[in-house]
Ligand code: ADP
């Protein structure tokens with residue numbers, strides 16, 4: 001293959017033989033029937049058999065060369081931009097019959113084909129007259145060239161030894177990998193998720209991902225650590241000081257974590273639960289046990305504000321104990337940092353909170369025993385692998401995330417970790433009342449907000465990304481800001497996507513400190529931050545958001561014992577899907593349930609958190625259509641895990657799905 005073609009293919013991410021196979025046609029063109037000129041359909045791709053009658057070669061720049069052709073029923077101009085006369089005379093010899101296939105236009109009262117896809121002599125008729133798969137291709141690669149490549153690849157497709165056992169094959173209609181590939185590239189069918197060929201490839205993909213994660217998990221489990229020793233003295237003390245009772249769900253998870261801490265293998269656990277479900281409290285109890293065993297704890301968050309909130313909560317929680325807390329961020333002064341680093345080294349700090357600045361090169365812990373990381377759903381498998389090594393063998397790791405993931409996907413996304421789910425809500429949390437309003441009723445909403453602000457409550461006003469352009473979005477939010485500021489002078493703030501992280505934090509802090517009462521924003525407000533005083537969230541163009549996003553936005557309010565309200569604004573008539581979403585939102589506050597529904601309504605590709613979750617996009621597997629295959633995979637992987645030797649069977653599979661490199665990395 002020549003270098004230029006390689007480069008063009010690379011643009012489409014086609015670099016290996018297998019990339020060619022995975023790049024499925026998006027539709028098919030039917031060139032199989034010859035059509036008389038008087039039956040041509042404008043705008044369609046047609047195949048004709050015509051005689052070349054005369055040429056028109058204008059010899060003026062920018063004017064195309066044309067060849068007039070005919071059949072018994074009519075005339076057509078074959079038009080060439082950028083083709084030389086010699087070439088045209090060669091492929092369209094005067095008075096000869098030829099087969100031409102391409103898109104039909106009508107111009108100047110005449111049929112035309114501009115730069116047809118195929119012009120062949122009669123004896124090559126059969127090459128063109130086919131149903132031809134169409135691929136989305138990059139400029140510069142013609143259908144003909146790509147067809148050649150794919151036909152060669154398919155011709156050389158090897159017979160591979162089946163990797164699935166009989167039972168699994170039965171569930172897959174006994175379709176082999178090879179025949180499935182052939183089917184999907186060759187037949188005149190729409191890509192159908194439910195065809196058994198498609199399902200076979202989807203299952204391969206699911207299992208390959210489960211195998212990789214399972215291998216990573218096993219590797220982490222093999223790390224031997226010194227078990228933590230504690231008798232819950234410190235944790236009991238802090239729990240007794242809470243003004244609330246832990247939920248059963250929280251207690252169960254604390255027990256799970258304690259087991260991990262007591263054990264000889266390194267903990268690598270994810271704690272999942274809606275914002276406000278009480279994850280941080282659970283994490284701090286785990287931290288207490290680790291500190292009682294004489295170890296230090298590092299608690300990391302993606303932003304300064306979030307991290308400061310953890311720090312403040314911890315100071316309350318550890319108030320009457322001898323635990324020494326500390327806080328380190330990128331902006332801390334040189335002297336502060338120097339002091340903290342020296343204290344960490346001398347074991348004078350027991351638990352430290354901060355952003356990634358916690359793990360700069362010169363921080364050295366005396367005896368680090370647990371790393372807690374909040375809101376890091378953006379970490380992919382490889383980053384998590386790096387993470388699992390952090391802190392050395394004796395250091396346990398607990399990740400927390402409020403991004404809801406449907407049940408079907410948990411293993412495929414987080415199979416390398418143990419997962420705890422916090423579903424039960426602390427009882428003080430009231431359900432937020434959710435209502436929808438057409439935008440023309442904005443005055444009613446303003447009246448409502450006037451009342452709320454009088455009571456000292458705060459309001460989020462979200463103007464989502466509507467245009468692709470940041471500038472236009474900014475305009476929309478700015479206009480709303482100006483509008484609200486007239487009604488509520490000096491009480492409104494504005495936060496938008498073009499601000500950098502520091503600028504955003506300054507405004508959020510103003511809002512937290514109640515220096516402003518209404519916050520207009522273009523983007524989603526940082527997950528995880530607690531605004532206890534915010535009570536109302538107004539969401540404009542709410543139909544632009546998916547269910548999970550609306551649920552997360554709604555979760556920004558109602559964090560205290562006051563009633564929270566979520567107002568969904570919409571422009572025109574609501575679509576059926578939008579109505580469905582509102583109904584679901586009103587009916588439940590369970591983030592996991594909502595994630596499942598979201599996936600069902602929107603399809604899984606658009607789901608919040610999925611794109612950020614770091615898994616490679618699936619090529620075939622789709623959790624909505626292949627729910628049963630995901631379940632089958634979970635059973636299957638458990639069987640495979642029982643015997644190390646069983647893994648070897650899947651070597652080819654891992655190569656096919658380009659996961660061999662990550663397996664190599666694990667084995668290093
Ligand atoms: P998350 O980290 O999941 O967002 P937090 O642990 O920060 O949630 O808890 C949110 C708030 O709820 C905190 O103020 C915390 O003290 C309180 N809280 C936690 N668990 C309970 C409970 N079981 N009952 C009542 N309040 C609780």
Ligand code: MG
Pocket residue numbers: 275276279280374528529
């Ligand atoms: Mg939190």
